[in-house]
Structures are given as structure tokens and as C-alpha cells.
Amino acid sequence: xxxxxxxxxxxxxxxxxxxxxxxxxxxxxxxxxxxxxxxxxxxxxxxxxxxxxxxxxxxxxxxxxxxxxxxxxxxxxxxxxxxxxxxxxxxxxxxxxxxxxxxxxx
Numbered sequence: 520x521x522x523x524x525x526x527x528x529x530x531x532x533x534x535x536x537x538x539x540x541x542x543x544x545x546x547x548x549x550x551x552x553x554x555x556x557x558x559x560x561x562x563x564x565x566x567x568x569x570x571x572x573x574x575x576x577x578x579x580x581x582x583x584x585x586x587x588x589x590x591x592x593x594x595x596x597x598x599x600x601x602x603x604x605x606x607x608x609x610x611x612x613x614x615x616x617x618x619x620x621x622x623x624x625x
Contacts, residue, residue: 520619522619523622524624527625528625537594545589551577
């Protein structure tokens with residue numbers, strides 16, 4: 520083995536809690552509410568799919584693109600709060616110590 524390719528979310532960082540916080544808050548502001556169980560159905564799907572579903576389900580006024588853009592801006596404003604996955608620094612150090620090439624795919 521000469522190289523290791525890491526995925527970003529869930530392996531290097533854990534951004535899901537910030538996504539959830541931003542998305543549920545925006546949905547509520549727009550007039551919709553969902554349970555945690557309902558939210559989990561959208562984990563791993565696209566923003567397009569999620570906001571299109573919400574638009575239809577709650578008859579939301581903004582376009583899907585507008586909601587996605589609002590969500591992205593709010594997420595970027597919170598990006599500094601995203602934690603690294605525990606022990607990832609040790610894993611990366613161990614890879615570097617073995618002279619593996621390291622890549623990121625997301």
C-alpha cells in the first residue's frame with residue numbers, strides 16, 4: 520500500500536450536527552417542523568432533495584435554490600465550530616510516519 524484516501528465527513532470531521540442545527544432552524548423559520556427521526560431520513564442525501572421535499576411538504580415560499588443558498592451561508596458562518604473526529608490526528612501522524620501518501624476525497 521502506497522497511499523491512503525480519506526473521506527472528509529465522518530472520518531476527518533463531524534459536520535453533521537452543524538448541518539442539522541442550521542437546517543432545522545431554517546426550516547422552522549420558513550414554517551415547517553420535523554422530528555429528529557424524520558430528519559435522519561435526509562442524512563446523506565443532497566440539499567436539493569431535502570429542500571425540494573420540504574418545499575412540497577410544507578408549501579414553502581422560497582425557491583429550492585434560495586433555501587440551499589441560505590443554508591450554505593449559515594453553515595459557512597458556523598464552520599469554525601466543526602470538530603475533528605477523535606484520534607484523527609494520531610491516524611494522520613501514523614500514516615505520515617510510514618510515509619504513506621495521503622489524499623482527501625469527499
